[in-house]
Amino acid sequence: MSSSSTSVAPTTPAQAERLRITEIFHSIQGEADAIGWRTVFVRLTGCPLRCVWCDTEYSFYGGNWRSIDDIVAEVASHGARHVCVTGGEPLAQKRCLILLTRLCDAGHDVSLETSGALDVSMVDPRVRKVMDLKAPDSGEAKRNLWSNIGHLLPHDQVKIVIASRADYEWAREAVAEHKLAERCMVLFSPVHGAIQPRELAEWIIEDKLDVRFQLQLHKLLWNDEPGH
Ligand SMILES: C[S@@+](CC[C@H](N)C(=O)[O-])C[C@H]1O[C@@H](n2cnc3c(N)ncnc32)[C@H](O)[C@@H]1O
Ligand SMILES: Nc1nc2[nH]cc(C(=O)O)c2c(=O)[nH]1
Ligand code: SF4
């Protein structure tokens, strides 16, 4: 008997595609352009960055290996149009690109939260990328991959999370230098607990910036409880 004939059930390529997942949950989108929509979140495990203010450190390690078929089926079970793929850093797992395409093929309106440190050029163009640019107080500004800006589509968004006046001035310069507001929607959001949201709002008004101020809605609603 040949060794191949002793193998158990054959696996299709789709079944073989697995991703490490921290959680899948059904909530209200708390960030970016899709804010307020009922959304299923798929949080991929692992991140090569360490932003000092990261609110999702629990996604750095652990998680469960899940097949893409299984993930797509669990997402569908919630009956939501919107799906947000986040992490950790979702693009750190190469097969995330397959998941994104499968979710689009299943008819979902898909967004991707990404740090801006990994190449976004291969992301399915149907996906709305929400790409951070990391400001200096994150401790990870050196990781910004500026070439990503050239891959942004009009439906994408650039987000800068701001912890101080110095971060704000950096963000204002980055928007001007790279003409970001002409390319897509630009979001400025305060680091939760670091600056008064009102200060950031007033700076934006004073400087007449064409950026969208944003607070994380889920933190107002659920105060950072897991699963929301
Ligand atoms: C947890 S990250 C996961 C996706 C990806 N790693 C990234 O950084 O975009 C999702 C979003 O939450 C934001 N975020 C994380 N911690 C935050 C905090 N303390 N206050 C405000 N936004 C925060 C990030 O900047 C990012 O826009
Ligand atoms: N409700 C809710 N909305 C979110 N939008 C982006 C999130 C994230 O952690 O990436 C997030 C999250 O964790 N919860
Ligand atoms: S890139 Fe995203 S997940 Fe990673 S440390 Fe920064 S905010 Fe957290």
Ligand SMILES: [Mg+2]
């Ligand atoms: Mg979050």
